[in-house]
Amino acid sequence: MSAASVRRVRTHGGSVRRWIGVGAALAVTAGTLVAAPVAAEPNSEAPAAGSLTGRTVFLDPGHQGSADGNRLTKQVPDGRGGTKDCQTTGATAVTGKKEHTINWDIAQLVKAGLESQGARVVMSRADDTGWGGCVDERAEAANRSKADVAVSLHADSTSVGADRGKSGFHMIVPSLPVPDATVASVQAGNGRKASEAMRDAFKRAGFKPANYAGVKDGIQTRSDIAAVNLTRVPAVFVEMGNLSNPEDAKNLSEAKGSSAYALAITNGIKSYLATAPAPAPVPLAPGEADPQVDGSELEDLAALAAVGPLIEELAGATSLEEAQALLLAQGADVSAQVLKAMLAVVYTLFGGKLPI
């Protein structure tokens, strides 16, 4: 762990930024837990320095909280010379949880993980209560963000009732060529590489590729996904699991499983970006130490077996001291960024039981 990466930051009082404030406050907590020197930086509102510093990730939690005042069937460009519906409402899990909320919750966790590593994260929608834009508008927002990678999060559905036979994740890649030459070359190259990196991260985390819909080793080829047909930055379209399948639905609906998915997605993005062309380094300010953050710890913690029980224990902690003791038991070599991300996950999903 790098001492320079742990910064003293102010917490934010407002409810709008409460979630961010939780993460920032916990960075300090994590730093003191592992007895690292904390750099005094009174105005440190900038993203954390880390292995993803200088990288931008566009995150698109599929669907929206509400379509009130908008017409889902409005026809928009499909990226193949035709049109398709602006949006759909998304699926509902057999647990009763809506797909748009599952996508939103996991996207928030991924955002925490990426920001803890220094990435800039641009979201396709601002909340899980209102409208989030048509598929073509979201693709255009991804293009405008100039992200290194755009990731759309979805969960599939195969029947109205329970479907015990079909389960697992898949990444949807576009059938090629796509008419737009830039889209075709980006998605055939880095888009495919990013999708395979995501598939591999899911497998490393213990998730199984889908056993249905012609999915081959976690990859499905389709022509009708506007999010990739219209996106000129490398795009990954994730179907995390099948919400009709009771086991997938349970994992995607609950905190422990959601955290494991979020860590797998964060790791998939990290491992793709590790192979993608890096931006030019930003010169250090005079006297500023090079953080030299090693991001490998997050990878090591990705397995559900390692993270799940700890998150459950942390969620059950009734005092800050208890949480600190649990974290200390994990060993002093766990990076502050990872602790921050994990605690942000716990607070986000469990509503923040600890005093902050």
Ligand SMILES: [Zn+2]
């Ligand atoms: Zn969906």
